[in-house]
Amino acid sequence: QQLEHKVELRTGELRDMNNELEIRVDELIRLEHWRKELLMNISHDLKTPITLIRGYIEAINDGTIPAADTGIYLKRIYEDIQTINQFVRNLNELSLLESRQLEAKFAVIATEAFFDDTARKWDAFLNLERRPFHTKRLAGSGLFRGDQHLIGRVIDNLIDNALKYSGTGCPITFVFEQTNDAVVFRVIDAGAGIPESALPYVFNSFYRVDKSRNSGIPGSGLGLSIAKEIADMHGGQLTVAPNEENGSGCIFSLTLPLWQSKQQA
Ligand code: ADP
Numbered sequence: 001q002q003l004e005h006k007v008e009l010r011t012g013e014l015r016d017m018n019n020e021l022e023i024r025v026d027e028l029i030r031l032e033h034w035r036k037e038l039l040m041n042i043s044h045d046l047k048t049p050i051t052l053i054r055g056y057i058e059a060i061n062d063g064t065i066p067a068a069d070t071g072i073y074l075k076r077i078y079e080d081i082q083t084i085n086q087f088v089r090n091l092n093e094l095s096l097l098e099s100r101q102l103e104a105k106f107a108v109i110a111t112e113a114f115f116d117d118t119a120r121k122w123d124a125f126l127n128l129e130r131r132p133f134h135t136k137r138l139a140g141s142g143l144f145r146g147d148q149h150l151i152g153r154v155i156d157n158l159i160d161n162a163l164k165y166s167g168t169g170c171p172i173t174f175v176f177e178q179t180n181d182a183v184v185f186r187v188i189d190a191g192a193g194i195p196e197s198a199l200p201y202v203f204n205s206f207y208r209v210d211k212s213r214n215s216g217i218p219g220s221g222l223g224l225s226i227a228k229e230i231a232d233m234h235g236g237q238l239t240v241a242p243n244e245e246n247g248s249g250c251i252f253s254l255t256l257p258l259w260q261s262k263q264q265a
Helices: 002-061 067-098 111-128 148-164 196-201 210-214 223-233
Strands: 107-110 133-137 143-146 172-178 182-189 237-242 250-260
Touching (some): 111 148, 111 172, 143 148, 148 182, 148 223, 223 237, 223 250
Parallel strands (some): 133 172
Antiparallel strands (some): 107 143, 143 250, 172 182, 182 250
């Protein structure tokens, strides 16, 4: 009976080991799939501007582009190089963030001043672009702890996306509110929005909703994954929801832990 019990125990152990192995193999397969996809995405995103640059240079060399027009094409080459540069910088930043190697400069930041500065900067720019821009400070004036530059990058990215993915007349609203334990920045647009089926994926690296892949709107699908990593490293959250009040558009919310409300400071 004792032997039977031992065999039973051993069988159980082996079954557990087998399950564990299966899980690890599944994980390896998933990682390998992800690595292949990553390489494909990187080469795809680099190929387009490199092909353009090569085409322009060849056409300049063989005279297809008349000498008088060279300036225009040199400018295009420069822009394509900038695209590549930006892409490589984003990739680099994402990998530093993912491996927690990016050195953040944490400081205690006053939300009120941070919100006002960001709002003022965008207001000036959007005025020039003639885009309706509203700001709303709903409540609170607490402090949060973070890297001002990185948090600024997240907000800039959200407003930039709102601009890119909604029509020229569509208003953009930048909101700040404070709860008992968090500060929340929201960027709200009234564009076409993101289909519900795509919402869970928008923070994945390289993910672009179908229409934006084909619409000619430039982008690599890295911005929101970088933004999400930055929110994570601050112990915060970045989320998206449909703009139901308007009927179309998105609400992106960056929630950061409240460091201290001003009264306590
Ligand atoms: P990129 O803009 O470079 O494509 P992002 O990671 O910033 O990459 O965004 C991922 C995708 O999410 C975009 O390609 C777009 O399809 C969608 N998206 C992001 N912001 C918005 C928005 N405000 N309105 C509609 N779609 C958006």
